[in-house]
Structure formats: C-alpha cells, structure tokens
Amino acid sequence: MFWDFWQYNFFLRALVAGFFLAVAAAILGLYLILRKDAMLGHGLTHIAFAGVAVALFFDVVPFPVALLAAGLAAFFILKIREKAGLYGDTAVAIFSSLGMAVGIILASVAKDFNVNLLSFLFGNILAIRDIELYGAVFLAFGVIGALIFFYHELIYVTFDEESARAAGLAVDRLDALLALLTAITVVIGMKIVGLLLVSALLVIPGAAALQLAGSFKKCTLLAVVLGAVSVVGGLNLAIILNWPASGAIVVTSGGIFLLVAALKRLRSA
Amino acid sequence: MAPLISIKNLYFSYGEQLVLENINLDVNRGDFLAILGPNGSGKTTLIKLILGLLKPQKGEIRLFGQPSATFKERWRIGYVPQRAIARVDPVFPVSVAEVVSFGLLPKKSFPRFMKASDWEAVRRALRQVEMEAYERRKLSQLSGGQQQRVFIARAIVAQPEVLILDEPTTGVDVTTQERFYDLLGLLNQKGLTIIIVTHDIGIVNKHVKQVACLNRRLVYHGTHEEFCSSPRLKEYVGEHHLVVHRH
Numbered sequence: 001m002f003w004d005f006w007q008y009n010f011f012l013r014a015l016v017a018g019f020f021l022a023v024a025a026a027i028l029g030l031y032l033i034l035r036k037d038a039m040l041g042h043g044l045t046h047i048a049f050a051g052v053a054v055a056l057f058f059d060v061v062p063f064p065v066a067l068l069a070a071g072l073a074a075f076f077i078l079k080i081r082e083k084a085g086l087y088g089d090t091a092v093a094i095f096s097s098l099g100m101a102v103g104i105i106l107a108s109v110a111k112d113f114n115v116n117l118l119s120f121l122f123g124n125i126l127a128i129r130d131i132e133l134y135g136a137v138f139l140a141f142g143v144i145g146a147l148i149f150f151y152h153e154l155i156y157v158t159f160d161e162e163s164a165r166a167a168g169l170a171v172d173r174l175d176a177l178l179a180l181l182t183a184i185t186v187v188i189g190m191k192i193v194g195l196l197l198v199s200a201l202l203v204i205p206g207a208a209a210l211q212l213a214g215s216f217k218k219c220t221l222l223a224v225v226l227g228a229v230s231v232v233g234g235l236n237l238a239i240i241l242n243w244p245a246s247g248a249i250v251v252t253s254g255g256i257f258l259l260v261a262a263l264k265r266l267r268s269a
Numbered sequence: 270m271a272p273l274i275s276i277k278n279l280y281f282s283y284g285e286q287l288v289l290e291n292i293n294l295d296v297n298r299g300d301f302l303a304i305l306g307p308n309g310s311g312k313t314t315l316i317k318l319i320l321g322l323l324k325p326q327k328g329e330i331r332l333f334g335q336p337s338a339t340f341k342e343r344w345r346i347g348y349v350p351q352r353a354i355a356r357v358d359p360v361f362p363v364s365v366a367e368v369v370s371f372g373l374l375p376k377k378s379f380p381r382f383m384k385a386s387d388w389e390a391v392r393r394a395l396r397q398v399e400m401e402a403y404e405r406r407k408l409s410q411l412s413g414g415q416q417q418r419v420f421i422a423r424a425i426v427a428q429p430e431v432l433i434l435d436e437p438t439t440g441v442d443v444t445t446q447e448r449f450y451d452l453l454g455l456l457n458q459k460g461l462t463i464i465i466v467t468h469d470i471g472i473v474n475k476h477v478k479q480v481a482c483l484n485r486r487l488v489y490h491g492t493h494e495e496f497c498s499s500p501r502l503k504e505y506v507g508e509h510h511l512v513v514h515r516h
C-alpha cells in the first residue's frame with residue numbers, strides 16, 4: 001500500500017522540506033496579497049531562473065547564485081518604485097522579463113544544460129539530496145523566525161503604512177525585509193516545487209485563508225495549515241497516482257481553495 | 270513650561286507650489302485646538318510635518334521641547350489619519366483588538382511581542398471609546414462611526430499626551446458625530462491635548478478651546494470665544510452659512 005512510502009527516506013525528506021517551505025510561503029504570501037504585491041513572488045522566480053542559468057553556464061552551484069540574483073532584484077525593485085514612482089507591478093514586470101531573457105539566451109548559447117535547467121523550473125522534491133534538504137529547512141526556519149519576530153510590525157505596515165511611519169516604525173526596512181524573505185522563499189521552493197509553481201504556494205493558501213478569517217492571527221494559522229495540507233496531501237496524491245509531485249501539490253492547494261470558497265458561500269447563504 | 274508643540278517660521282512647498290508660508294503656532298498642554306481651513310489650504314500637510322512624515326524646507330518644529338527631526342518618543346503623539354475609514358480594506362483580516370494593539374508598538378523595543386498586560390491596555394482603550402463589546406469583531410464589519418472609535422482607541426492606547434485627528438468625521442452621520450465630539454471633550458477634560466483638523470466650521474462646538482484658521486498662512490489663531498464673536502473670520506474660512514453652535 002502507499003502507506004509503505006512513509007517508511008522510505010526520500011518520501012520523508014520530501015515531506016519535511018515541503019512542509020517547511022509551505023509554512024514559510026503561506027505566511028509570507030498573506031502579506032504579499034494584502035499589499036497587492038502578489039506578483040513580486042512570481043517576478044522573483046524569473047530572476048532566480050536567470051541566476052540558475054548563469055550558474056550553470058559558469059558551472060558553479062546554482063543555489064547561492066539564484067539567491068543572490070533574487071535578493072538583489074528584490075532590492076532594486078523596491079528602489080525603482082521609490083525613485084521612479086513606477087507602479088509596483090511595472091517594476092516587477094520589467095525585472096522578471098529581463099530575468100527570463102537572460103535565462104533563455106544563456107540556455108540557448110550553452111545548449112547542453114537545458115535538461116538541468118528544466119529541473120529547476122518544475123522542481124523535483126522526491127529527488128532532493130541531504131545537503132539541499134538541510135539548506136532548505138535552515139533557510140525556511142530563518143524566514144519563519146523573521147516573520148514571527150516582526151509579526152506585529154509587518155501587519156501594521158501592511159495595514160496602514162502612514163500611521164506606522166508616524167509611529168516611528170522603520171517602514172522602509174520592513175519593506176526590504178519582506179522582499180528579501182520573498183527572494184529566499186522563492187529559492188527554497190525552486191528545488192522543491194520548481195520556479196514555475198512556487199508562486200502558487202505563496203498565494204493560494206493565503207488567498208484561501210482570507211476568505212474565512214476575521215483576525216490576522218487566525219488567518220495566519222489557517223494559511224499555514226492549508227499550505228501544509230497541500231504539501232502533505234499533494235505528495236501522497238503524487239505517489240498514489242504517479243503524478244509529478246510539484247503538480248500534485250499545487251493542484252491540491254487549488255482544490256482546497258475551491259473547497260474553502262464553497263464553504264464561505266454556504267456560511268454566508 | 271515649554272509648549273508641547275512649537276512651530277516657528279515654518280515654510281513648506283511641494284516642488285514649486287508653496288503650501289505653507291511662515292507658520293507660527295504653539296500648542297500647550299490641555300489645549301483643544303481646531304485647525305480650520307478650506308480644502309487644499311495645507312492642513313494635512315501641517316499635520317504631516319508635525320508627525321515627521323514630511324520635512325520642512327525652512328523653519329523649525331519642536332515636540333516636547335526637542336527638535337522634531339531627532340524626536341524619538343513618537344508614542345507621545347496619537348494620530349488618526351485623514352480618510353482612515355475610507356481606506357479600510359474590506360478583505361483585510363484584522364480584528365478590532367489587533368488594530369488597537371498596533372498603537373502600542375512604538376512604545377516597545379524589539380522583539381515587539383504582545384503581553385497579557387498589553388491586551389489589558391487594549392481593552393481599557395476600547396472601554397474608553399465604548400467599543401469593548403466589539404473586541405473580537407473583524408474591523409471591516411463595523412460601521413463607519415464604530416471604526417472611527419476603534420482608530421481613536423488605537424491612537425490613545427499608548428497613553429499619548431497629544432491626540433491629532435485629521436478630518437475624523439468625514440463620512441460619519443450627524444448623530445454619531447455629536448457623540449464623537451463629546452468623547453473628545455471627555456478625553457480633553459481628563460488632560461489629553463487635542464488637535465482636530467477640519468474644513469467644516471460647524472464642528473467648532475462646545476468642546477473646542479482654541480481655533481486656528483489656515484489658508485497657506487495662519488490667518489487667525491486665538492480663543493474660541495474671540496473666533497465666535499468675529500463673523501468676518503468665519504467668512505474668511507468660507508463657510509459662513511454654517512452657524513457656530515454654543516451650548
């Protein structure tokens with residue numbers, strides 16, 4: 001039976017890595033949605049893609065390069081918004097298309113690493129190595145820890161930036177923190193669900209939780225539970241039906257979203 | 270004793286447009302000051318300068334005797350921004366108690382966790398604005414008048430010495446407005462210094478003690494009595510058809 005898989009090391013590793021990714025992404029995603037900045041995560045995946053392509057091109061380890069690229073891009077996106085007064089989406093769109101362009105050019109010039117590049121687009125959680133597992137869990141802990149330590153400030157800045165500023169909170173630094181955490185989460189998600197699907201884990205659990213919760217605390221907890229259920233459910237689904245893990249995880253989270261939306265309609269009816 | 274807020278020779282412009290010209294204004298402990306002026310006269314800009322959200326090009330602002338640029342104890346000034354209610358996002362999942370608790374953050378240092386005593390302070394502030402029964406409700410489910418009270422609770426929860434409100438009654442019905450001004454009067458009686466900004470001369474009611482009329486320059490600053498006995502000033506503000514009520 002499929003319960004047997006729970007005894008396998010590769011499956012447990014996938015569960016652990018996926019669980020921590022889902023928790024970090026769910027909390028972070030909630031802030032991004034409420035700031036109407038859900039596209040930031042999506043845009044940073046494109047930059048990370050360029051980072052991976054550059055790393056493969058020069059034959060170095062992709063993770064640090066992707067992290068650096070996504071982190072720098074997050075920083076510049078914030079700066080451009082501040083200085084040029086561009087709409088948030090526009091700055092993200094410019095950067096993400098540039099990232100994609102660089103990635104494609106490098107891939108076509110180098111030809112031989114195309115297959116490798118694809119594994120970063122779609123992830124491969126069931127083939128995750130020990131070092132990647134530890135790295136991902138370590139980074140996810142960092143993200144979750146930062147989100148806990150700055151919990152109240154981050155809500156206040158998201159809810160009412162002007163009052164937070166008047167109260168003397170370091171609004172710009174909190175913005176930068178959120179952007180950096182998003183960059184880190186995208187890179188963790190790269191190997192686990194892949195760059196194309198990581199923004200789903202950022203957005204879908206939070207969007208589902210928003211339908212039900214009346215306080216931020218409840219909403220955060222609910223988003224975490226829904227994100228974790230998506231990963232655990234999706235991985236089991238992948239094993240049973242022999243589907244790709246990343247696809248199964250995202251489809252599961254989509255199913256949960258629909259369920260929650262239906263539940264909300266029932267409650268308000 | 271030094272004034273709580275002292276503004277000297279203040280000038281401010283957005284780019285080329287001069288918005289505030291040579292403003293001199295002191296606010297003392299216990300004052301209840303109404304800043305009047307038509308739309309676009311620079312009222313919100315003046316408030317933002319006091320709060321440190323904007324930097325003056327010329328002149329000086331001192332808060333509690335300290336230069337505002339280096340003033341750190343921001344919790345000593347409570348603030349209810351303009352259009353606070355209109356800006357409430359109906360989707361935002363935040364409870365009444367959570368919104369009020371934000372007001373405690375400037376008083377804390379990292380990590381800013383909430384303790385049981387903090388939630389007790391939140392409850393006290395909600396009791397003061399008669400909203401304690403709504404503690405657990407989602408903010409966006411309340412009426413405009415109720416939300417306004419929640420924002421006041423947020424502004425007073427850290428026990429500030431000054432409360433600044435920027436057109437707080439926009440979009441609130443008249444009956445609610447009167448109860449609202451009574452609440453402000455009560456807070457002022459208890460020692461809170463209040464600055465209220467409005468373009469509606471009708472609100473200069475029984476509770477207000479000082480009046481300042483702003484129209485790029487400070488065209489009038491004096492007691493409420495003087496203001497009421499000078500119809501010319503009311504005309505200057507541009508809403509002379511409104512009668513100033515004295516109860």
Ligand SMILES: Nc1ncnc2c1ncn2[C@@H]1O[C@H](COP(=O)(O)OP(=O)(O)O)[C@@H](O)[C@H]1O
Nearest residue numbers: 283286288306307308309310311312313314315
């Ligand atoms: N951020 C801004 N940039 C440029 N001009 C502004 C800005 N904010 C306000 N103004 C202008 O400054 C003037 C004063 O505005 P404001 O202080 O908001 O007036 P009030 O609050 O009295 O209605 C207005 O002419 C307004 O158009």
Ligand SMILES: [Mg+2]
Nearest residue numbers: 312313314351
């Ligand atoms: Mg204004």
